[in-house]
Amino acid sequence: MTRILIADDEALQAASLAQRLQALWPDITLLPPVHNGIDAVAALAREQPDIAFLDIRMPGLTGLQVAAAAARSRVVFVTAYDEYALAAFDASAVDYLLKPVSDARLAQCVTRLQRDTRPAPDLAAVLAQLAAPVTRTWLQWLHAGLGDTTRLIAVDEVLYFQASDKYTEIVTAHERHLIRLPLKELLAQLDPQRFAQIHRSYIVSLPQVGRIERDLLGRQQVMLKDGRSLPLSRSHAAQFRQM
Structure with a gap:
């Protein structure tokens, strides 16, 4: 026989739900209802019901927190609020x-x-997965072809990238290479902690930036540590205001 636990801080609503469930599904055993999150976790551990109907907003612990302890129970969330993670419930x-x-x-x-x-479902794992920060792998190597030769370039060696017609030019301390990858697509693959767009045609390696200079006409330039200068457009200048 299917065993059901109801957790709701409103005793009347819990009783009404129990009565309606019994009418719709006579072949169930209704466990004594609980009215806060702490008692709900204890009841789940003690009774191990097949199904738990959990109110989301309860004193002590929320229904979402209680669900993390419901490893052996299927969970139905019951709430007056619709702003919670519906996708999590569908996935589970x-x-x-x-x-x-x-x-x-x-x-x-x-x-x-x-x-x-x-x-x-393992709700604890699902909820933990949703709460975990999304990890992202950034571009580490670039492949530049010249004839029958492919050159492998470490992103850490790059001083800056420059848009050049249909190509993007990779500039390192001693070499220049062309790749068939638009600057916009390249930027999306680069670690934003290490690279920044400074002009519609330039992406610079931030560790290579020495200072920002302004000429007599008010135009700004990014000065690299090796003495090279790159244009800095007004639309991208805000990120360097503290330098």
């Missing part, structure tokens, strides 16, 4: 009921739970 094959829950919507949820015989 759980349901999301928005208060006030109509009889038709609750019946739909019950039908889904009856048909879904898959094991309970």
Whole structure:
């Protein structure tokens, strides 16, 4: 027999949900309801219900926090608020009921739970994955071809990139190479902590920047540590104001 736990800080709403669930799904065992997040976690550990209906906003712990402890239970979120991570619930094959829950919507949820015989999703892993920062791998090497030869260039060696017609020119301390990659596409692949666009035609390596200079006409230039100068447009000058 399917065992169900209801956690809702509103006792009347918990009782109403229990009554309606029993009517729609007679073959269930309703566990004593709980009314805060801490008691909900304890009940999940003690009773290990098949399904837990969790209100999201509860005292003690939120329903989302409680769900992280529901490794062996399928979870249905019940809430009066619609701003939570719906995508997380879809990915975990759980349901999301928005208060006030109509009889038709609750019946739909019950039908889904009856048909879904898959094991309970690992909600803790899903929630942790959503909370984890997205890691990004930035471009480390460039391939420049010349005839039958391909030159491998470390991005760390680059002083700057310059747009040149349909090509982009790679400039290092001692060499120049052309690649068939537009400057805009290249910028999206570069670590923004190390590279910045300073002009519509230039991307510079920030560790190579020595100072910013302004001429008599007010035009600004990026001076590299090796003495080379690059134009700095007004639209890109703000990032250097503290230099």
